[in-house]
Amino acid sequence: MSLRTRPLPGAVALIAAGLLLAGCAGGTDNAATATATGAEAKAAGAGTIRSAPRPQTIQAKEIPALGPKTRAQIAAATTQAVVVTGDVSDSNQATAMLYERDPVRGWQSVSDPWPAHNGLRGWTDDHRQGDRRSPIGVYGLTDAGGRLPDPGTKLPYDRGPAFTARGTGFEGEPLAGSFDYVVAINYNRKPGTTPLDWTRPLGAGKGGGIWIHVDHAGPTQGCVSLPKGRMKELLRWLDPAKRPVVVMGDVTALGR
Template sequence: MSLRTGPCPAVALAVAGLLLTGCSGDTGKAAPAPSKRSADATESGPTGQSGPEAEIVQAQEIPSLGALTRSRISAATQQAVVVTGEAPDSNRATAVLYERVPTYGWQAVSTPWPAHNALRGWTDDHWEGDLRSPIGVFDLTDAGGLLPDPGTRLPYDHGAAFTAGGTGFEGEPLAGSFDHVVAINYNREPGTTPLHWYRPLGSAKGGGIWIHVDHGGPTQGCVSLTRDRMTELLGWLDPAKRPVVVMGDVTSLGR
């Protein structure tokens, strides 16, 4: 709570009264101290009114994240997709969208969405073919898909190269999985199509990690959302707000 400065109106009135009436009364007594007021109280009378006192608001953090994970989110980032795995070896997760609001901090702007991740869970040292999703905070800068742009503000690469075929780990068809994708900037060059295969950390460290349409089972390393949620995500992401995905199992993200 802020502190007021300058003379108190009550003391000023007491001094003015003494000047007008002389020193009658018991001059050995000090003037009574002004009473304490609540933060939203105002003072009225001949001296006018003062506005409500300032209130200190503690900026909200994303509740599921620990100090280490929070420190990896840039101060310039205003959108975060938080994907939380059930356990280190689980391929099921939930995703929640957050926006950073000036003064108030991070606010959830979606309900928890069901998601899948890699077959064997999560890792903070991802390698090609390990069937685990990388843990970390990664920028989201580029999108694409087999279907036309549904209205995203991200650069969108539309083409037949996003055709998916075959079956997943549980025998489910993969067709349509890449109808819409958002590239996760793990071991890739930002500002390029999700199909760009340059790997800054080397091919052994894997790549091609996307958020894409869920096919009903675990992925090889990506995060997948239901089709309607994927469309909603694409419409929400705003490159001006420097969006990121924060992804990992619940224990790792809580550090």
Template sequence: MRTYRTRVALLAASLLLTGCGGGLAASPDSRPGGTASDGAPTATPGAPAPGGTAGAGTREIPGLGPKTRAAVPATARQVVVAAGRGRDSPLSTVVLYHRTADGWQAGTAWPAHNALRGWTDRHLVGDLRSPTGVYGLTDAGGRLPDPGAKLPYDRSARGFVAPGTGFEGEPLAGAFDYVVAINYNREPGTSPLDWTRPLGAERGGGIWIHVDHGGPTHGCVSIAEPHMRDLLRTLDPALRPVVVMGDRDWLAR
């Protein structure tokens, strides 16, 4: 099992300060709208994404405009697209695309939540908006045992606890059973619980893909637990996965 330089001072209560993972979070190489640089190995082709088929793919990922497509690294063979309904909406859709010789293969479209107030190009602590951009996906973890993740997985029954209730009164318990860290204002190659914030604490962090709790998030993207398990079992560091996230108008630039 791979280990991390986890910062033990991180308390469960701090997980809700900003983002969903409490992390004041971003890597200097994963700037909003920039190209992710995550240090993952060279990409190689592999199997289709969950829900995808071996049939003909698309030449370009639908919904991404030229500026957004240019920010996706050429080496990325797996791209998670989190498309928000609107700039100020907490509702979105997540699709995992897999690049093959036939083009981009689309997985199943999964309903998702993002931050309460929608999206922003400059995320700050407490703004209750999800950061737009293209970010590496290099690290995972959760309260529950590893479901078969290919990314390094940090299990912590005490660190991945989401106390209290959400914005719509829904219980947050179980929201961090499985998480994938989004490399916004964080150091890739560390546990999702790592507190390092390269852009500074004021730029927020702890931005994850995690289990949906039935309401808006503080800054993360959330999908149903079965879909989180699918995602963890499919994301492969050898394929240099990234997430492209933002409202649909931003993605279409």
């Protein structure tokens, strides 16, 4: 995972202007032809002052494919975003990318696309308990945990045997290890508590327990899952001082 930087257009313009002001012509052995007389210089208009290049405005970048309604849900204080996108509303396969917001250049991707899974039946903007769809929206990421030791996250990390996953998934795949690392998605939960806290501010009917967790090679009940190595990277990258969020949904919904 690495920041991607590009030379600023303004810097290129200043370098080019500097070359014009300094001149690129070679010297001459004939002093008589290299030096104009005062009269010749006056006649040629010597001493003309060239205007300094105008400073260029850098357009701050937005996260690709997010529409104005979705962007408006990302607080100004947020400078980290995990963007999870599905191609269509009923797809349970998605792509995740990490973004950071630079105060001048705007949002910059800081990861390659990561494969992800979401709810078996895709996405919804009205999630309900047991609908097997993942909620669309922008949600805070404040709390983490898992069965395995903290891999080095800055988020509060709750470790314990309660994160043991059992049974099989929708495609017969074993669920063991799915909760080795989790990040709670702040959908219908109380931020600042363990991911295991079952408080449901919107009521039990609106579901909950939506996490980012280790992928088990199949669709989820409503969570987002990432390969185990990516989960460790994510946990180490997330910084509560940067008010991280997850932006999640299908392309059409997020483009609004």
